[in-house]
Amino acid sequence: MKQPMPSRMGFLALAICAALVGSCVKKPQVPPPTEAVPPPQPAAQPPAPAPRDTTPVPTPPRLSSSDFEPAFFDFDSYTLRADARQALDHDAKLLRDNADAGVVIEGHCDERGTAEYNQALGEKRAQAARDYLVAAGIPASRFEVVSYGKERPFDPGHDESAWQKNRRAHILLK
Amino acid sequence: MRAPALACLLLLLGAAAPGFAQQRDVRIDISSGQGRRIRVHCESLAAAGDKNAHETSVQADEVLAGDLETSAVFTVTRSWASGEQPFDVQAVVGGKWTANGNQIKLSGEVRDFPARRPILVKDYRGAARDWRSIVHQFADDIVLQFTGEPGVAQTRIAFVTQSGREKELCVMDVDGAGLTQLTRDRSIALSPAWSPDGSLVLFTSYRGGHGPQIFVNAAAGGRAYLVSGRPGLNTSASYSPDGRQVVCTLSQDGNPEIYLLDARGGSPRRLTDNRAIDTSPCWSPTGQEIAFTSDRSGNPQVYVMDREGGNVRRLTYEVDYTDSPAWSPKGDRIALVSRTGSGFDIYVCRADGTGARPVVTGKSNENPRWSPDGRHLVFASNRDGDYALYVTDLDDRPPRKLSTGGRTVLSPAWSPRPASTRSAFNLNPGQ
Numbered sequence: 001m002k003q004p005m006p007s008r009m010g011f012l013a014l015a016i017c018a019a020l021v022g023s024c025v026k027k028p029q030v031p032p033p034t035e036a037v038p039p040p041q042p043a044a045q046p047p048a049p050a051p052r053d054t055t056p057v058p059t060p061p062r063l064s065s066s067d068f069e070p071a072f073f074d075f076d077s078y079t080l081r082a083d084a085r086q087a088l089d090h091d092a093k094l095l096r097d098n099a100d101a102g103v104v105i106e107g108h109c110d111e112r113g114t115a116e117y118n119q120a121l122g123e124k125r126a127q128a129a130r131d132y133l134v135a136a137g138i139p140a141s142r143f144e145v146v147s148y149g150k151e152r153p154f155d156p157g158h159d160e161s162a163w164q165k166n167r168r169a170h171i172l173l174k
Numbered sequence: 175m176r177a178p179a180l181a182c183l184l185l186l187l188g189a190a191a192p193g194f195a196q197q198r199d200v201r202i203d204i205s206s207g208q209g210r211r212i213r214v215h216c217e218s219l220a221a222a223g224d225k226n227a228h229e230t231s232v233q234a235d236e237v238l239a240g241d242l243e244t245s246a247v248f249t250v251t252r253s254w255a256s257g258e259q260p261f262d263v264q265a266v267v268g269g270k271w272t273a274n275g276n277q278i279k280l281s282g283e284v285r286d287f288p289a290r291r292p293i294l295v296k297d298y299r300g301a302a303r304d305w306r307s308i309v310h311q312f313a314d315d316i317v318l319q320f321t322g323e324p325g326v327a328q329t330r331i332a333f334v335t336q337s338g339r340e341k342e343l344c345v346m347d348v349d350g351a352g353l354t355q356l357t358r359d360r361s362i363a364l365s366p367a368w369s370p371d372g373s374l375v376l377f378t379s380y381r382g383g384h385g386p387q388i389f390v391n392a393a394a395g396g397r398a399y400l401v402s403g404r405p406g407l408n409t410s411a412s413y414s415p416d417g418r419q420v421v422c423t424l425s426q427d428g429n430p431e432i433y434l435l436d437a438r439g440g441s442p443r444r445l446t447d448n449r450a451i452d453t454s455p456c457w458s459p460t461g462q463e464i465a466f467t468s469d470r471s472g473n474p475q476v477y478v479m480d481r482e483g484g485n486v487r488r489l490t491y492e493v494d495y496t497d498s499p500a501w502s503p504k505g506d507r508i509a510l511v512s513r514t515g516s517g518f519d520i521y522v523c524r525a526d527g528t529g530a531r532p533v534v535t536g537k538s539n540e541n542p543r544w545s546p547d548g549r550h551l552v553f554a555s556n557r558d559g560d561y562a563l564y565v566t567d568l569d570d571r572p573p574r575k576l577s578t579g580g581r582t583v584l585s586p587a588w589s590p591r592p593a594s595t596r597s598a599f600n601l602n603p604g605q
Contacts, residue, residue: 051314076473114497114511114518114540115585116410117467117474119378119386120423120430120451123407127428146385147407151362152339 008031063098068171071129072164076113078124080132084169088129091171092136105130107147108154110163115149122147129169144174188460212320214242215287216455217253217262217268219280224273230302231271234309241313241327242267244574246549246567247320250600263287267316282317283313294319306351325604327543330393330554330589332375333563336582343377345393348545348588350577357381357398358393363569366587367412368393370436375587376401376411376420388422390437393589401439410454413437415461421445423453432466434481445483458525459500465489465499465508478508478527490527498541501525502548508540509533510553520553522568534573552576552586 068091071084080088095101107122107129126145134140155162184533192463216239220232235254242248251258253268259521260266277299284294293385296315300306310327317325320336321457334341337354357363366377375393378386382403388411389398402408405427413420417601420435422440432455434443440448450470457464466480476496489494495513502508508525512519517538522528534542537557543553550565555573557564560582564573 074471112517113474114454114467114515116423116450116454117497118324119364120425120453123425124225124451127425145406148362148380149386151341151364151380159457 009133027120050067060118063094066170068103070168070170073125073167073169075110075163075167076121078121078128080128084129085132088132089136092133095133095138095142102142102145104144104172104174106152106170107145107149108166108168108170109150110166111150111153111158112163113150113157115151117146119149122148122149125167125169125171129171131174182298188551209370212247212265213251213263214248214284214316215251215253215258215263215266216242217266219269219271220327221276222270222272224275227271227273230273230278230305234271234305237306237309237349238313239265241325242316244349244565245313245317245325245327246323247317260287260375266290269312273302275456278302278305278308280308280312282315284316292355306347306349310347310349322549324591326588326591328548328592329546330372331563331576331586332368332377332393332589333578333580333583333586334363334366334377336561336584343375343379343391343582344578345375345582345589346578348576352580354395356393356395362386365410365585367597368501368587368589369413370415370417370590372589372592374413378409378411378412388420404442412455412457414457415459421455421457423455428604432464432483445479445481446486447483456478456499456501456605459460459503463501465501466499467500476508489526490523492523492527492530492531493521497520500543500551502544504548505544507548509544511540511542514538517556520551520566533568539564541585543586546590547590550588552588554584554586 069087071080071087074081075085105126107126109118110124123145126147130143130145153166155165195345195425216235219231220237221227221581239252241248243250246345251260251263264285264287266287267284269283272279282296282298283292285292292436293315296312300308307328309515313327314325326348330345331348332343333343335344340360341362341364342355343357343366344353344355359379361379361381364378366375368375373393374390376388376390380386381391385402386407386409387400388402390401391398400420401411401420402424404424404426407423407430408425408507409423411420418437420437422435422437423430424433427444429449430442430453430467432446432452434445435441448468448470450468452466452468454467455464463478465476465479467474472502473495474497476488476489476499476566478489489508493512496510498511500509506525509520511521512521518540519532520534520539520542521530534553537555539553539555542553550567552563552565554561555564561584563576563578563583563586566573
């Protein structure tokens with residue numbers, strides 16, 4: 001549409017269009033009506049504050065990534081140990097109680113092994129955790145799986161104590 | 175005609191090939207004629223031209239001698255080093271270095287000794303800023319003259335530098351000059367691999383924020399382009415020898431498996447189908463077979479399959495817990511790593527899995543990758559402290575540390591020799 005619309009709406013659309021495309025536009029054009037921005041509604045008044053309730057209502061604490069328990073693994077293994085299943089049972093309950101929470105399951109490895117193999121191993125660990133949670137009734141669509149291999153150790157040490165901390169599947173809120 | 179002395183030498187070189195060496199020492203058996211080096215004497219290049227000519231010629235002397243020494247073909251004495259005389263040498267290397275403004279001309283000469291009859295006389299010209307490349311060309315021609323195959327002085331190494339939690343992709347000349355950082359993502363770059371023409375580097379990166387994805391970057395610099403960003407793993411990518419396909423690890427179907435993609439990352443075709451981990455694929459130089467790592471028998475082992483995914487067999491039973499296969503450019507050998515208490519040792523075996531022998535041991539030695547002439551392996555090691563890059567000539571000499579300016583570096587990949595033709599790949603997404 002080439003002809004300017006003499007209405008207030010047209011000028012508004014023109015201004016917005018010019019602001020959006022900036023200096024690229026040599027000749028101001030009014031976009032076709034379908035693209036025109038509707039006139040802004042008058043700003044809504046903030047609702048009047050509700051009368052203060054003197055008794056505090058206990059609000060459920062917001063779910064945080066640190067509420068999830070990591071699942072730990074044996075060396076070069078992606079089999080869920082008993083302690084890992086216990087941790088994931090805890091995590092499954094959190095996910096059931098917070099049905100809108102989407103999460104990333106990160107897979108991690110200790111520093112032994114090649115970078116490439118550990119990326120695959122971390123993927124298998126994160127998948128094992130995800131599969132357990134899906135079997136516990138959490139929809140698969142809530143999970144994203146990312147393997148960091150040995151690239152993001154939680155403990156930079158070079159002994160079994162550090163390595164055990166680093167062999168994990170670890171849940172983070174999106 | 176070449177001098178009789180040279181003919182004699184070439185005979186000797188030939189005699190060092192497998193059959194002869196096998197009787198004597200299995201370590202030399204599969205390292206294609208190593209163990210005997212040709213003694214050459216480098217004489218200072220005669221400087222001519224402008225006032226900078228002498229200074230650059232002195233640098234050129236050192237670069238040339240260094241190239242010949244690191245070729246693993248020659249043992250070098252230098253006329254400018256005190257006490258180094260042309261004793262018992264087969265040839266002398268020298269010539270004339272003419273610098274005029276922005277232009278350099280190297281008139282290279284190799285003569286037999288002591289008769290000083292010409293073996294190789296050749297002129298090299300180029301821009302003054304490319305003076306190192308001019309010297310490298312001469313060095314590669316000298317190796318060609320003595321062995322029938324050019325050297326690798328003009329090749330480059332891609333690798334990643336680690337700084338804290340971040341890893342960035344870099345390239346440098348094989349002698350450590352011209353180090354260029356290709357990414358500045360403050361993310362994790364891993365596993366570089368060159369295109370067959372040396373113009374592109376494939377790598378894995380977390381830069382997209384969606385886990386590991388495969389990207390490609392021009393080796394000369396510029397931005398990275400996404401090759402595969404499918405859900406899950408996108409790692410361990412390398413171009414087929416004809417450059418038409420990419421082999422890589424994806425987990426889009428739920429498990430880390432090996433796939434073939436077209437060169438731009440499309441049309442994935444799955445090659446492995448196993449509940450275990452399959453990763454780290456590497457092409458045979460003919461492109462007919464692929465070596466890879468799998469834990470299908472419990473812990474990681476290197477397997478070989480044909481390019482359609484059939485005929486899978488474990489490569490070697492002579493070493494355990496193997497990973498990181500690299501097929502030699504002539505197809506006769508495979509380098510791999512085997513886990514030890516402290517990390518990895520590097521082994522080389524025949525392509526059929528026999529004759530495995532340790533070539534680098536002690537601390538951890540990882541990611542072996544062949545030079546295009548198959549005379550060397552580059553690898554990452556913490557043998558002297560922080561991880562650095564080293565080259566072994568597959569003989570009894572200790573590995574040589576590559577200069578990377580003191581950075582912590584990992585995951586090397588040796589480029590092919592420079593191609594005269596332009597890249598067959600087009601990085602411009604608009605076309």
